[in-house]
Amino acid sequence: MTEFFDRHRPMLEAAVEALRARGFWTPFPEVPSGKFYGESAREEGEAAFAAMQGRPFDLPGHPESRRLGAEASPFGPVPGITYPAADVPALIAAAQAAAPALAAATPEARVGVCMEILTRLNRISFLLGHATMHTTGQAFAMAFQAGGPHAQDRGLEAVAMAWDEMTRFARQAVWEKPQGKAAPIVMEKHWTLVPAGVALTIGCNTFPTWNSYPGIFASLATGNPVIVKPHPAAILPLALTVRIAREVLAEAGLPADAVLLAVDAPGAEITKDLATDPAVRLIDYTGSTAFGGWLRANARQAQVFTEEAGVNTVTIAATDDFAGMCANLAFSLSLYSGQMCTAPQNLYIPEGGIETDQGHKSFDDVAQGIAGAIDALLADPARAAGICGAIANPATQARVAAARAMGRVIRDSAPVGEGRTASPLLLAVDAGDPAAEAECFGPVAFLVATKDADAGIALAAGLAARKGAITAALHDTDEARIARAVAAFARAGVNLSINLTGNIFVNQSAAFSDFHVTGANPAGNASLTDTAFVATRFRRAMWRRPAAA
Amino acid sequence: MTEFFDRHRPMLEAAVEALRARGFWTPFPEVPSGKFYGESAREEGEAAFAAMQGRPFDLPGHPESRRLGAEASPFGPVPGITYPAADVPALIAAAQAAAPALAAATPEARVGVCMEILTRLNRISFLLGHATMHTTGQAFAMAFQAGGPHAQDRGLEAVAMAWDEMTRFARQAVWEKPQGKAAPIVMEKHWTLVPAGVALTIGCNTFPTWNSYPGIFASLATGNPVIVKPHPAAILPLALTVRIAREVLAEAGLPADAVLLAVDAPGAEITKDLATDPAVRLIDYTGSTAFGGWLRANARQAQVFTEEAGVNTVTIAATDDFAGMCANLAFSLSLYSGQMCTAPQNLYIPEGGIETDQGHKSFDDVAQGIAGAIDALLADPARAAGICGAIANPATQARVAAARAMGRVIRDSAPVGEGRTASPLLLAVDAGDPAAEAECFGPVAFLVATKDADAGIALAAGLAARKGAITAALHDTDEARIARAVAAFARAGVNLSINLTGNIFVNQSAAFSDFHVTGANPAGNASLTDTAFVATRFRRAMWRRPAAA
Incomplete structure (x- = not known):
């Protein structure tokens, strides 16, 4: 009985070729x-x-x-x-x-x-x-x-x-x-x-x-x-x-x-x-x-x-598109209320701030930029419901409530649309705060103040190696530091997305191109789909x- | 530093191609x-x-x-x-x-x-x-x-x-x-x-x-x-x-x-x-x-x-070359005194005997045929030493001595050449004898009397699935029964050699062609070398x- 095989053979051959080439298909x-x-x-x-x-x-x-x-x-x-x-x-x-x-x-x-x-x-x-x-x-x-x-x-x-x-x-x-x-x-x-x-x-x-x-x-x-x-x-x-x-x-x-x-x-x-x-x-x-x-x-x-599980991170070192970066992160944090295995949780920001196309931005400027972008993204209730969806498990909603005490609230979580819902809660914490050392599944993000950008890269990569991570993201304009980050996140066995703005998000894992989960850190022992x-x-x-x- | 790579690239490419094609190389x-x-x-x-x-x-x-x-x-x-x-x-x-x-x-x-x-x-x-x-x-x-x-x-x-x-x-x-x-x-x-x-x-x-x-x-x-x-x-x-x-x-x-x-x-x-x-x-x-x-x-x-470890088997159902079969098995049993992971240990022979090119052979005829072929193979001392070599571990020699009591001695083990040596010990046992249910590493073989050839196949395949096996061999002339054996040994996850005579032996595993150990039974969880x-x-x-x- 190979009628099905014959029928689908062209699709199969295209899929095999896509796997080899790793382009969009x-x-x-x-x-x-x-x-x-x-x-x-x-x-x-x-x-x-x-x-x-x-x-x-x-x-x-x-x-x-x-x-x-x-x-x-x-x-x-x-x-x-x-x-x-x-x-x-x-x-x-x-x-x-x-x-x-x-x-x-x-x-x-x-x-x-x-x-x-x-x-x-x-x-x-x-x-x-x-x-x-x-x-x-x-x-x-x-x-x-x-x-x-x-x-x-x-x-x-x-x-x-x-x-x-x-x-x-x-x-x-x-x-x-x-x-x-x-x-x-x-x-x-x-x-x-x-x-x-x-x-x-x-x-x-x-x-x-x-x-x-x-x-x-x-x-x-x-x-x-x-x-x-x-x-x-x-x-x-x-x-x-x-x-x-x-x-x-x-x-x-x-x-x-x-x-x-x-x-x-x-x-x-x-x-x-x-x-x-x-x-x-x-x-x-x-x-x-x-x-x-x-x-x-x-x-x-x-x-x-x-x-x-793991703790996904964003390291913010510098950007030449501050508004685009904040908008992109706002969507990544809001989509399905942080319930994706690829959603970022910890955002590492230098305590002295970063350089941007809008000039220097302090830690609080960056935090407010992201919070403001979330507010703007979710301003229209119908659109907000269409992005955030609802909370699958009641325990997640309870976790959001409990998390409010874990740091300085930059943006509070709130209901969004029908059912059991919660928009992103943003909390500021210091580097080394134990709150940001473990997975806090759901719409909770920690903005972690670091000594500088390299310290943020080290913290993010180290956490991925120790606790696991499925995604990591970096915003930077310094090519030498980007190269250091590429090496550090590869050693930690985590996939890294750099300078995402516009309609592409760190949460997204594309079949036939991205290997989802590397198998090289505690976030999983397998990769979808490698040999x-x-x-x-x-x-x-x-x-x-x-x-x- | 890719000078070595450039130098050896043709050999590498030939090796990769040999792996795909699985012919001799x-x-x-x-x-x-x-x-x-x-x-x-x-x-x-x-x-x-x-x-x-x-x-x-x-x-x-x-x-x-x-x-x-x-x-x-x-x-x-x-x-x-x-x-x-x-x-x-x-x-x-x-x-x-x-x-x-x-x-x-x-x-x-x-x-x-x-x-x-x-x-x-x-x-x-x-x-x-x-x-x-x-x-x-x-x-x-x-x-x-x-x-x-x-x-x-x-x-x-x-x-x-x-x-x-x-x-x-x-x-x-x-x-x-x-x-x-x-x-x-x-x-x-x-x-x-x-x-x-x-x-x-x-x-x-x-x-x-x-x-x-x-x-x-x-x-x-x-x-x-x-x-x-x-x-x-x-x-x-x-x-x-x-x-x-x-x-x-x-x-x-x-x-x-x-x-x-x-x-x-x-x-x-x-x-x-x-x-x-x-x-x-x-x-x-x-x-x-x-x-x-x-x-x-x-x-x-x-x-x-x-x-x-595992228990490798030979199932003897029939042959159109009785002398060639006995000579081939004699070499497989003698080579390095049974210390190869691929050496056969259990030989399943129908209690009523088998059909051969020399007419019907009883169980004892087959046993004596193999014993005689070993004697002939090892008659010349220099040749015998060159085939049997020596015993690596003193415990193996002790095991041979202890094994004599485990069945009816068809052929006794004896020294061969210099050093710690032992030629094959052949023992006849009944089907179900616990002696033949476990690995007895070294120059010891059990000739197991089975109800008929299909019972031998079932015993050999069942033992491979339960205790592990790296090789299995079959001598048969009935293509329908050979097909049943192929299916049974594949289900047991063991490589099967059929009707070997002449200068090719079940002990031999050829690189680039044979996958040594399947990984599909208790004899090992890996295969050399698959993906x-x-x-x-x-x-x-x-x-x-x-x-x-």
Whole structure:
């Protein structure tokens, strides 16, 4: 069954080439427009989402012993959807039963299935946008992109990387060893790809699809059945994904149970039981460092790929576009209320101020410049709601309230739009303040006064190496200092963005170009999607015999 | 400093192409002949080895707090060489001091250095042969090959794989994102390779260079300083390697301490202290499953790449060349007295016998056929010594003695040649006998009576999956059953050789073609050399900024 593969082969080849070249590329338009998705797509997505609310979610043939589901939208309306739930042994058994057929399928068959799944997911991007919005708190425009096309990009990236790796070496070869004057020894050799075992993907609350697709598709493409364990507060986007995956698998003559949904209830999570099952050999995890550490310590039978927490920084050394810098940082701090793993938290500013195109700016001038830019950005309530979205987890809102006492308030947090919301809280602290030494997840930023710009670079890079960081940013005009910063942040294993202004933000990680998370500091041990992310998900076993004469 | 790279580029490109195509290829002749190595090479190697005995080994500039060394040749003469030894903190500090310059070197510079090291090692292959012979007990012909050119092949394979992976993606890119009717966003992006940290290679007694070179060269090429920890009984081959590596590094303007020798004394090993040092982030280990498990449990700060123990099998179902099969197995069982990680241990034979070109053969006929072929192979004492070599570890000889009680003796073990020697012991046991369920390292083979051939395949594949195996062999004439065996052994993650006769043996693993150890069963978690073996030894950190207009 390689019809899907043949259909999608041009897209696959373009994706592989994009991975090599690392320029801009995507097959999935990020603009939520009828021009790309069909004139009725917007209405159909809304209608489909509305029709799902308050009803049981249908997942034909899926193991089911009961119904679970208690998602509540951060914006207020309650989805009220229930999902089929099964206990851990039933899920493991179903995955294991699907494994042999999936392993026996050719790379072409599996990659074709993965690409067909992604293509069908793309078609329901509006529905995925609503599902993502009402589970994560992202405003719709962002939920459409991050839950739809951008997540699909990340999935396709993993599929392309897996394909490239599965086909990197010859599948068969004739090995002919000279024997001096005697006849050569001639052997035929064949390699079988051996999948690692059952894969588990543990989703997060804030980016249920974007952060889960790389693991799901890397494992599935390389022949491992995948159990998808959503965060109990963000099930729907992954349930929709699992449903389409199962449909496509069945159409390809492969077991639908090669992709399973593991729904649990808050307070009765089954994650630990799943993760430590001996059959589970691959785990992809996005979430807290504490649980990441638990997985590494306890799920020792599995390879564990993680994206954990860190402290992202901006070092402000100088700028030739003060207004542009402040506006750019305002957006980065406001977008989804700081709930992106790529959002900056600590801003290092020299205590003596910086040089700018508007002349010298003191520490407080810079702080007020950023605060003012946030105020301007969020002045229009509708626009503010469209940028900040809502707060996914009530604990985050409580953290914002508690953080007010942690420094000098430069800009206070305030509600923005409907539901559980909070605009950025800006606090000024001194270098070395312990408040700025740990992740404070949510719309809280620390403006840290440093001796000078080089001290800021050292603090930011040192913190990334010690506590982890997914992004770092720098504003500077001194090329020699920029070169020092490039070296320091590379040593700390963190991706650095320099002098961003305009419509490009440090929060943004572009599929096929940026390696998201480096794997080289405590913010995660894996990178989406490099070779290491796919290469150990399968092995090669050879058989060889004398070649027929 | 890319002179070395330019010089060796054609060899590098040929090696990368060989890895893809997986046919026969090597730049290092395996025949110990003056034709390839120079007319005086043999004598020079002997003289150099003789001159080293009883003297301190010179390693200029190496950390040294005392001298250690107590190697004793399994053949009798005692090398009596002492080596510079340093304590763990001094070795770690030296490695860390070398790390920044090694990390800052280009991939070209590091790969050039690695290839120059290998080329110079090739030139001293006769000396390496003697050094290997008198530390491992391999007969000279084998010691020359396995300690010299074959080990160099394995090192080059790792370098080529590392090079291919380091250059797999663009090192810089222009990323241009369309913005509808507005001007596109144009970013320049650059990636820095970030090495993992200090690397530790833990050598074994039987193949000090062959098993250590992949890890040493994979780590060094990707920018990680390497501490080489030889087995206390097999230091010299790795000391020679470290000396050449340090010379080449210095000539290239890189720190000699990027490769260090960690010598210790039997009973006072420093391996655990080295392996658990927080600076050590990569460990390559060859040895027992017990210590492999200890490393995985305790050296949790490091990535651990292992080749451990397993039980290799031969399943005998049928043959159309009974004499050729018996002769081939006789050689595989006798070579280096079963001390190869690829040597077969369990031979599964149907209790009702097999069909052959010589008619039906009973279980005992097959057993006697193999025993007789061993006797014939080893009839000439000089030839026998040249095949069996000596026993590296006295414990192995004790194990052979104890094994006699574990089954019905088909062929007894006996001394062969000078020194600590033992020819193969063949024992008949029933299927399910616990004696044949674990590794019995050395010249001991169990002939296991099975219900039929398919039962033999099931037992052999099941044991590989449970206990690990590096090789499996099958003799059969039934293509349908061969296909079943291919599938069964692939599921068990073990490489399978079918119907070997003549001058090709299941023990042989060919660089650039065979992936040695699959990583897919308990015999090891890594494969020499696949992508996974190199891909996590470094990471990529990006810096990006708006492209200059």
